[in-house]
Amino acid sequence: MKTILILGAGTGGTMVANKLVHRLDPNEWHIVIIDKDETHYYQPGFLFIPFGVYKPADVIKPKRNLLPSQVETIFAEIEMIEPDKNRVRLSNKQEISYDYLVVATGSHIHAEETPGMLDVAWQESIFDFYTIEGATKLGKLLETWNGGRMVLNIAEMPIKCPVAPLEFLFLADWYFQKRGIRNKVDLVLATPLPGAFTKPQASAMLGNILEKKGISIEPEFTIMEVDNAKQVIRSYDEREVGYDLLVTIPVNKGADVIGASGMGDELNFIPTKKHTLQTEKWENVFIIGDAGNVPSSKAGSVAHFMLDILVENLLSHIKGQEMKASFDGHANCFIESGFNKGILIDFNFEVEPLPGSFPLPGGGPFSLLQESFLNHVGKMGFKWIYWNILLKGLDIPFVESHMSMSGKRVLTKSTAQA
């Protein structure tokens, strides 16, 4: 009997487990999945909690209900990965040897990386919304907040879901209008990027929306510290941005155990071959989702598009065949823009987000790189798709793992620069 061990039962790990049970002979292969947390969070839903659109109960399910019964599920902390010995040690002293390892340990926020962030005002006037606790506590505060200067700061790239900070600001603009206090709120985006987003055309388009909504931007702002006494964040080039309420996207890093096991880069992301999804160093170790250093967005849709590639390559490797499936960096993100509208972007390693229609040329129903009501419907409908299709490792109708140029309008000359 051979063993495939999956580390992490979040979005990526759950999909891999569900797909592999149908692709491997159960008489030959034993599949084991390990996670420290018994609760699965629908992380795209965290964004909506501060604004009362979702309650915590909307984004939570027990992991056991999402994993196939044929897979051995262990809830324990991973103490050490020993890829040179094909072995993983758990905090409960259990040791598991594997033939193949799939790492799906994700990325996580580290507010302690920024001096001053956690000192005195954490979850009082400084909040994250990338955890259920942060999103819930921020929601409590916003219910009674009387206005002031709300600053959204991205500490460092890369971050999980790079559009989430923009969505947060768009929704904040909507929420404060709904509460009738928008005129008492200043909204500011302080970002290390030169504009609203990482890719030129989308950055220009999203930058226009920020401007229209009266959200100001402090670009190329790389935070050095939080000065709690002065209530400012200070950049490495000594610029100061004052706040009454600071919403932070802290430094994102791979799991601590990746660092402790000596498998990661400076941010604990594992060096990974971007097309095969095999690690640079160990040929029987594969990566799905945020855990690797693949230069694609860190997002659930990306993990979904990686899934078929990873499974095909893993099966080829098991059979001793050449790994032919090639990941193209495909990402597909609904960006909620407030007032029941949304924007959709679809891109990969090479092609930046372009205007057009998706997934069907002409028919849509979604429109790329522009606001529409149907895009908002897509965004809100994604929760159902996530629980019922995506996590099960099933294909989303009409949406291929590889990005399609069909329906996209290619502009001959870029009108924008990042």
Added chain:
Amino acid sequence: MLDILKSVSFNKEGFMTSPAQWTKEIAVELAKQESVELTDAHWNIVEFCRQNAATTGKSPTLRQITSGTGFSTKDLFALFPKGPAKKVAKIAGLGKPEGCV
């Protein structure tokens, strides 16, 4: 002096597309465009980034530059204002650092 940039190919974000075309003279001109005058400290960092990219095939991130050169993040922002990793990559004739995805 801008003549020496004429034979060099750039992408639309202003990064050189072929690191092999790079020379120190080109770096001086590219630095001028970024309003940076290259001192020894700048050259140390440019050299580190060139070597690092030659082994890894990509531009180093800010964190890789600080740990590889011993310069602090603050120093790097003083030497290459605003976005040091991006600015050094541009001057060193390398691609855009992949942190920006």
